[in-house]
Each structure stands twice: as C-alpha cells, then as structure tokens.
Amino acid sequence: HVQLVESGGGSVQAGGSLRLSCAASVYLASFDCMGWFRQGPGKEREGVANINPGSGIANYTDSVQGRFTVSQDKAKKTLYLEMNSLKPEDTAMYYCAADLRACSRIPKNRLSIWGQGTQVTVSS
Numbered sequence: 001h002v003q004l005v006e007s008g009g010g011s012v013q014a015g016g017s018l019r020l021s022c023a024a025s026v027y028l029a030s031f032d033c034m035g036w037f038r039q040g041p042g043k044e045r046e047g048v049a050n051i052n053p054g055s056g057i058a059n060y061t062d063s064v065q066g067r068f069t070v071s072q073d074k075a076k077k078t079l080y081l082e083m084n085s086l087k088p089e090d091t092a093m094y095y096c097a098a099d100l101r102a103c104s105r106i107p108k109n110r111l112s113i114w115g116q117g118t119q120v121t122v123s124s
Contacts, residue, residue, distance in 0.1 A: 009118030022079040022096030028053040033103035038092035
C-alpha cells in the first residue's frame with residue numbers, strides 16, 4: 001500500500017517562502033510521474049507542477065513559473081516544493097500525487113495516488 005504524506009504547510013505573509021515535503025513509502029523512481037496540486041477556497045483543483053522522478057524534468061503552471069521549484073531527495077524518498085515570493089492567491093490546500101504512468105499520459109491530472117494535503121495560507 002503506497003502512501004504519500006505531505007508536510008510543511010503554514011501561514012506566511014505575502015513575499016514569504018515555504019517548502020512543502022511529500023514523503024513516499026516507496027522510492028520515487030517507482031513512479032513515472034509525481035505532481036503538486038492545489039485547491040483554493042471555492043476553486044477547482046489545479047496542477048501546480050509535475051516531475052518525472054527518473055529524469056528530473058519538471059513542468060510548472062504559468063502562475064508559479066519562476067517562483068516555485070520541485071526537487072527530490074531520492075534517498076529520503078521525498079519530493080519537495082520550494083515556494084518563494086508567495087502571493088495571497090497561492091492560498092490553498094496543497095496535495096502531492098504520484099502515478100506509474102508518464103505525466104503526459106494521464107488525462108486531466110488524474111494521478112492515482114494522493115496524499116492528504118497540507119494547508120498554505122498567504123496573507124497580504
């Protein structure tokens with residue numbers, strides 16, 4: 001039973017930084033796709049970034065490009081999301097997800113394994 005556990009959320013002021021962690025119960029290379037998603041109040045879930053753990057190639061949604069960075073520590077089986085220059089509109093529950101399929105082959109970001117989420121609140 002594969003598990004993903006997010007941590008690192010919190011409350012910060014605009015312009016601040018947070019680093020989210022996603023600890024997996026298996027080696028990250030077991031997945032072809034891992035991603036960070038968020039769902040803000042009254043909004044639909046959106047993809048923030050995804051990565052192929054094997055190649056390390058990451059993609060970002062336009063609204064976070066240049067501010068957020070996905071990284072991984074393979075030995076610790078942990079995926080990270082470094083978030084800088086945070087804005088109030090980044091306020092959301094953030095989720096980590098993983099799948100055996102390549103990111104490009106997953107329709108509508110429907111990855112198969114999800115964590116429980118961690119809350120990020122950015123105040124102005």
